[in-house]
Amino acid sequence: MKVGVLALQGAFIEHEKKLEKLGVECIELRQKKDLEQDFDGLILPGGESTAMGKLLRDFDILKPLKEKIKNGFPVFGTCSGMILLAEKLSNSEVVHLGVMGIEVKRNAYGRQLGSFETEADFKGIDKKVKMVFIRAPYVENTKEGVKILATVNGNIVAVREKNMLAVSFHPELTNDTSVHEYFLDIIKKIKSS
Numbered sequence: 161m162k163v164g165v166l167a168l169q170g171a172f173i174e175h176e177k178k179l180e181k182l183g184v185e186c187i188e189l190r191q192k193k194d195l196e197q198d199f200d201g202l203i204l205p206g207g208e209s210t211a212m213g214k215l216l217r218d219f220d221i222l223k224p225l226k227e228k229i230k231n232g233f234p235v236f237g238t239c240s241g242m243i244l245l246a247e248k249l250s251n252s253e254v255v256h257l258g259v260m261g262i263e264v265k266r267n268a269y270g271r272q273l274g275s276f277e278t279e280a281d282f283k284g285i286d287k288k289v290k291m292v293f294i295r296a297p298y299v300e301n302t303k304e305g306v307k308i309l310a311t312v313n314g315n316i317v318a319v320r321e322k323n324m325l326a327v328s329f330h331p332e333l334t335n336d337t338s339v340h341e342y343f344l345d346i347i348k349k350i351k352s353s
Contacts, residue, residue, distance in 0.1 A: 161347065164189045164199040168215040170207015170240060174332035178340050179203075192220050201234035201347040204241030206294070206330050209266065212240055213256040222257065229259045234323045234350050236343040242326040243297055250300050260324050261303030268298045268315070268328075282310045282318060285338045291317065291329035298328050323350055 163179055165172045167188035176186040187199055202225075204212075216222040229235050229245075237245045237260075244256040246264040275295065279288040291312065299316035302308065310318035310327070318327040318339075325346060331339035 161185070161201075161344065162187060162199040163201045163203060163344075163347070164194070164197070165203045166205060166212070166241075168207075168219070169211050170205045171238075171330065171332055172203075172205045172207075174330075175203045175205050175238075175340075178332050178337060182337055182340060182344065184344065189221075190219075192224060195221065195224050195228065200351060201236065201343065202228075203343075204235065204237040204244050205332070206239030206241065209240035209243040209256065210254070212244060213254065216244075216256065226257045226259060229257065229324065232323045232350065234343070234347045235325070236340075236346075237324070237326040238330055238332065239294065239296055239328060242299075242328050245324060245326050247303070248301075260319070260321050260326060261306050262299045262319055262321075262326065263301040264297045264328075265300050266297050267295050278312055280310050280312050280317070282339070282342075283307070284309060285342055287338065289331070289338055290334040290336045291327075291331070292333045293317075293329050296328045299326075320346075 162185040164187050245260040246262050247258050248263040250265045282289040306321045
């Protein structure tokens with residue numbers, strides 16, 4: 161299995177290390193032609209969503225990436241990756257990929273000082289998952305067909321819709337590989353269907 165990691169900005173190296181630990185080959189996606197490579201799934205890492213959105217547009221990656229995801233390609237967005245996937249942002253007019261039926265609040269937990277760690281149940285994973293939140297968003301509303309996988313203090317922090325998985329925390333910053341394994345299972349199921 162080979163997973164592409166969007167490597168324009170943000171915590172992409174941490175995702176690569178996590179995948180390599182699981183025996184998964186990684187490729188970094190930095191320009192439009194990189195999307196033509198053969199890979200099975202895509203991670204949109206945490207970082208700064210405004211900068212990532214601008215770079216996706218500047219490098220002409222946004223439209224082909226959006227089409228790939230709309231056509232069923234497995235994608236996993238963490239923190240700002242969730243913002244990139246969202247159909248709507250409650251506190252911004254800007255929409256990036258806009259492929260997932262969620263409304264997200266950017267920086268919902270405040271600035272850097274609002275960062276925290278916790279553990280919570282995650283549907284589909286049979287244990288509590290360690291969650292690191294850094295200037296994190298959360299989901300305020302979901303459309304029909306979006307499954308809520310995890311909540312923290314009443315806020316939605318993990319969702320799935322068809323081929324798309326989005327979390328508002330950073331699973332790549334913990335020793336726990338279970339959320340990445342959950343995504344790899346999504347890829348396997350899509351490949352075998």
